[in-house]
Amino acid sequence: MEIWRLPISASQRGKLISAGYTSLSSLSSISSSDLARELNVSESEAMNILKVASHSRGSETSNASCSIVEVLDTFQWWAGAQSAWDMLHDEESLMHITTSSADLDNILGGGIHCKEVTEIGGVPGIGKTQLGIQIAVNVQIPNDFGGLGGNSIYIDTEGSFMVERAFQIAEACIEDMSEYNRFLRKDFQECKIKMQPQDILENIFYFRICSYTEQIALINYLDKFLSEHKDVKVIVVDSVTFHFRQDFDDMALRTRVLSGMALKLMNLAKRFSLAVVLLNQVTTKHTEASFQLALALGDSWSHTCTNRIVLYWNGNERYAYIDKSPSLRSA
Amino acid sequence: MANKLISEIPLPKSIANVFSARNVSTAKDALSLTEFELMELLDVGLTEVRSALLQISEIVAPPYQTALSLMEQRFQNEHLGGHFPTGLKGLDAALCGGIPFGVLTELVGPAGIGKTQFCLKLSLLASLPTNYGGLDGRVIYIDVESKFSSRRLLEIGLRSFPEIFQMKEMAQEMAGRILVLRPTSLAEFTQSLEQIKVSLLQNQVKMLVIDSMAALVSGEHEQGARRQQTLSWHISFIKSLAEFSRIPVVVTNQVRSRNHDDASRYCFQVQSRDGAIETPMQYDSHLVAALGIQWAHAVTTRLVLEAKSGERFIKVAKSPISPPLAFPFHITSSGISLLSDDGKEVMGPEINAIHYQGHNEIINFGMEGLH
Numbered sequence: 171m172e173i174w175r176l177p178i179s180a181s182q183r184g185k186l187i188s189a190g191y192t193s194l195s196s197l198s199s200i201s202s203s204d205l206a207r208e209l210n211v212s213e214s215e216a217m218n219i220l221k222v223a224s225h226s227r228g229s230e231t232s233n234a235s236c237s238i239v240e241v242l243d244t245f246q247w248w249a250g251a252q253s254a255w256d257m258l259h260d261e262e263s264l265m266h267i268t269t270s271s272a273d274l275d276n277i278l279g280g281g282i283h284c285k286e287v288t289e290i291g292g293v294p295g296i297g298k299t300q301l302g303i304q305i306a307v308n309v310q311i312p313n314d315f316g317g318l319g320g321n322s323i324y325i326d327t328e329g330s331f332m333v334e335r336a337f338q339i340a341e342a343c344i345e346d347m348s349e350y351n352r353f354l355r356k357d358f359q360e361c362k363i364k365m366q367p368q369d370i371l372e373n374i375f376y377f378r379i380c381s382y383t384e385q386i387a388l389i390n391y392l393d394k395f396l397s398e399h400k401d402v403k404v405i406v407v408d409s410v411t412f413h414f415r416q417d418f419d420d421m422a423l424r425t426r427v428l429s430g431m432a433l434k435l436m437n438l439a440k441r442f443s444l445a446v447v448l449l450n451q452v453t454t455k456h457t458e459a460s461f462q463l464a465l466a467l468g469d470s471w472s473h474t475c476t477n478r479i480v481l482y483w484n485g486n487e488r489y490a491y492i493d494k495s496p497s498l499r500s501a
Numbered sequence: 502m503a504n505k506l507i508s509e510i511p512l513p514k515s516i517a518n519v520f521s522a523r524n525v526s527t528a529k530d531a532l533s534l535t536e537f538e539l540m541e542l543l544d545v546g547l548t549e550v551r552s553a554l555l556q557i558s559e560i561v562a563p564p565y566q567t568a569l570s571l572m573e574q575r576f577q578n579e580h581l582g583g584h585f586p587t588g589l590k591g592l593d594a595a596l597c598g599g600i601p602f603g604v605l606t607e608l609v610g611p612a613g614i615g616k617t618q619f620c621l622k623l624s625l626l627a628s629l630p631t632n633y634g635g636l637d638g639r640v641i642y643i644d645v646e647s648k649f650s651s652r653r654l655l656e657i658g659l660r661s662f663p664e665i666f667q668m669k670e671m672a673q674e675m676a677g678r679i680l681v682l683r684p685t686s687l688a689e690f691t692q693s694l695e696q697i698k699v700s701l702l703q704n705q706v707k708m709l710v711i712d713s714m715a716a717l718v719s720g721e722h723e724q725g726a727r728r729q730q731t732l733s734w735h736i737s738f739i740k741s742l743a744e745f746s747r748i749p750v751v752v753t754n755q756v757r758s759r760n761h762d763d764a765s766r767y768c769f770q771v772q773s774r775d776g777a778i779e780t781p782m783q784y785d786s787h788l789v790a791a792l793g794i795q796w797a798h799a800v801t802t803r804l805v806l807e808a809k810s811g812e813r814f815i816k817v818a819k820s821p822i823s824p825p826l827a828f829p830f831h832i833t834s835s836g837i838s839l840l841s842d843d844g845k846e847v848m849g850p851e852i853n854a855i856h857y858q859g860h861n862e863i864i865n866f867g868m869e870g871l872h
Contacts, residue, residue: 179546218546294797295819295853324568329604329744330801333572334597335822371569378563380741383529390532390558395565412798413737423533430535451798 182219185209267309267318267404267445269301270343274490283477284318284403284445287436289410291450291465292481296488298449299330300339301481302406305447306374307339309404312365315347320403320444321373323392327385327412331376340367375402382413386427389434396442405438409449411466425470432474448475510560516553519543528561585708585749586634588626588661589830591842592804592815595823600749601802605740609754609790610806611857614813615832616753617648619806620710622836623751625658627708628678633662638707640679641697643690645716649681660835687717694738701746708749709742715755715791732792736799752800756788756855788855809856817844818852825852 189208206216266281275281282288282305292298306324311317324331344365379385396402414424439446453466465472465480472478478494506527512520523542525531531554534542539550566574575583584598593599600606600623608616624642629635642649655676658666666672684690700706718732743750790797790805797803803819815837816827826844830837 179544180541181544182546294794294800295803299821323565328799328801329740330821331568332597332601332821333568333575336568337572338822368569371572372567374568375565376568376571377565378744380563380744381529383532384561384563386532387528387558387561388563390554391562394555394559409798426535426538427533452794454794 182209182215186219267305268311270304270308270346277490277492278477278479282404282445282447284443285439286476287432287439287446287448287474288477288479289448289450289465289475290479290481291452293452293463293483296481296483298481299408300335302408302447302449303331303336303339305404305445306406307336307343307370309445310365310370310373311343311347315350318403321375321399321401323375323377323395323402323405325377325379325385325388325405325407327379327407327409329378330408333371336371336374337367340370343370373401375399379413382427385410385413386431389431389438392438396438396444400442402442402444404445404447405435406447407435407449409451411451414467425468428467428471429474432471436474436476510557512553512556516543516545516549519545520553528557531557532561579747583747585623585627585636587623588634589815589828589837589839591826591828591839591844592817594842595817595826595828595844596802596820597822600751601822602749603744603747604750604801605743605799606749606751606802606804607754607790607800608751608804608806609756610855611756611788611808614806614808615830615837616806617712618653618832619837620712620751620753621649621654622657622661624679624708624710625654625661625675625836627749628675629662629665633665636707638678638705640708640710641706642679642681643693643709643711644681644683645690645711645713647683648712651676654679656834657836660833684717690717691735694735694742698738698742701742701748706746706748708751709739711739711750711752713753713755714796715753718792719755733795736796740799754796755791756857757791759789788857790855803853805853805855807854807856812840815839816847816852827852 186209203213203216205220206213209216266275266279266283268275268281269278290298290301302324306322309318309320309322312319344367347365377388379388392405414428435446435448438444451466452463454463463482465478472494475494477492480491480493482489482491510517510528520526520531520543525539525542531539536547536550536554539554540547543550579602583602584593584596584600585602586593586599608619610616620642624640626634627636627638627640630637655666655672658672658675665675682693684693697706697709714732739750739752790803797819800819801821802817805816805818807814807816812829813831814827815830817823817825825847827847828842828844829840831840
């Protein structure tokens with residue numbers, strides 16, 4: 171590992187190189203005060219540099235010297251790294267958010283997965299916003315009924331969130347729960363539904379975004395918000411494309427900003443164990459001498475989300491197609 | 502919020518100076534770059550960049566509301582909870598009260614079907630005082646194709662609300678509330694939009710009608726994707742206008758015939774032929790809405806007006822709060838009226854199709870009916 175790969179500022183790097191330190195091993199035996207003197211920086215800065223250097227070095231050397239057997243046992247050096255076995259255990263205990271459609275839940279393997287980013291796209295009018303609102307309501311189904319009992323964040327970029335519709339969906343959800351209650355637990359009178367549609371609406375945190383700057387700012391801010399509101403279990407972004415399709419002259423900048431945003435969202439999903447649902451629009455793509463529909467934001471965006479569902483019309487019915495998923499078949 | 506100056510955000514002095522030294526003056530500039538780019542540009546460490554970005558983001562990010570408080574706010578402050586009743590009972594019921602505030606509603610249909618008539622009726626309704634079902638405010642009508650007829654407007658007023666319009670001063674007052682703009686090019690339109698934004702709040706404007714959006718763009722000599730790009734600024738501007746002033750915005754759109762280029766299938770649909778039901782209706786209606794798919798995504802509610810087997814229908818094609826219903830209507834001297842308040846439910850993508858059959862008979866019949 172060379173110096174130029176370290177995450178330190180450019181001027182510090184420049185000073186290191188001009189003082190003659192070009193590889194990490196050269197930093198291994200120097201003390202922080204000597205380094206401070208050589209580079210002409212403050213002692214705390216020098217300590218910082220050494221700390222960063224030893225971090226990166228530690229992971230490198232350990233890689234080289236362990237055999238396969240030892241690797242399995244001692245895989246916890248990196249903070250946040252997990253062995254595949256532990257992950258399997260975690261995944262099995264993960265809950266899913268139902269989409270209220272049994273078929274869709276089936277092909278999704280139980281529902282929308284937590285700790286993952288799912289993208290849902292489709293032509294206008296097919297029901298993306300409806301599905302988004304439905305998920306924001308369904309996440310609040312209490313644990314007794316097989317739900318997550320959590321709150322939801324709804325990030326609206328287009329203004330298509332209609333409160334009246336959310337109210338209708340909340341009412342229907344409560345009705346469903348009462349029916350389920352009556353059907354299965356006829357004897358237990360105390361399991362009456364105490365939830366009201368207003369309670370459900372109260373647990374949906376609604377953000378309205380008017381530009382892409384606000385979108386980026388909000389995703390940065392969500393980190394703090396989520397640590398204050400630990401009950402949030404799903405973030406719905408409707409839609410993630412809108413502000414990025416208007417007047418972005420620099421396409422490369424757009425790609426960089428979008429991938430940065432996607433990484434942060436994945437990070438949030440993993441750290442707070444929640445599901446992230448992104449709704450996307452469609453655009454026409456010219457492939458094989460014909461125009462076809464494809465989800466917006468380009469090819470590089472399609473790599474960033476974990477799961478992809480496309481909603482489309484087939485005859486008179488709406489169909490969902492799983493375009494991309496690490497654990498499920500295309501269906 | 503996006504253009505908030507960094508100097509106004511409480512950041513530690515050292516980093517604020519660095520930002521201004523490198524010409525990163527608004528939040529937009531700072532947030533558009535990735536963390537590493539900022540590190541390179543400003544020559545500071547990762548943790549400092551991160552904490553600065555966090556602080557900027559916290560200030561720029563919009564505040565949240567719970568959906569419940571949103572609903573309560575709407576119901577308390579706005580007319581009928583944020584809906585503008587059109588007077589067509591069936592349609593109003595389907596739309597949960599009427600045309601929603603704060604979002605774009607689109608009327609699309611072939612020529613001569615009644616879009617402008619509908620707009621005239623709506624403008625009239627908006628200018629009426631609230632006890633007659635109106636919004637008691639001004640209306641800005643952007644008339645691109647010079648179709649606005651004040652004579653017809655007064656005729657509609659006279660027939661529908663005789664008690665108001667028979668008095669000359671009242672008629673003058675109502676008609677005086679409707680401001681008609683006639684931009685002749687896209688550039689003029691852009692200019693008037695910006696002026697509208699300024700005068701919206703001052704002048705008690707309660708509705709904006711743009712008739713028609715497609716005509717603005719067809720005047721420009723660009724095709725396909727470039728045309729969409731030209732409009733994209735306008736789309737988001739109009740949406741934000743509607744949003745922050747919470748007024749209903751009605752926009753009309755034209756139709757064009759379907760080309761070979763029109764995409765209607767995804768790549769996975771093309772590959773698997775079995776299981777895909779061939780929809781013969783695709784070849785039946787060769788009309789599609791103009792302005793493309795980006796526009797279709799941007800409007801919140803789409804009302805399709807079409808003519809089928811001699812009758813006219815108004816269909817709720819896209820709406821977050823309504824089922825897909827079609828209502829038969831006709832045009833009378835008092836504007837548009839529904840022939841039946843019970844909508845017929847239309848399944849599948851048929852709701853989006855635009856038919857144009859038997860139209861000539863309607864026109865002839867209508868001429869007789871008017872005399």
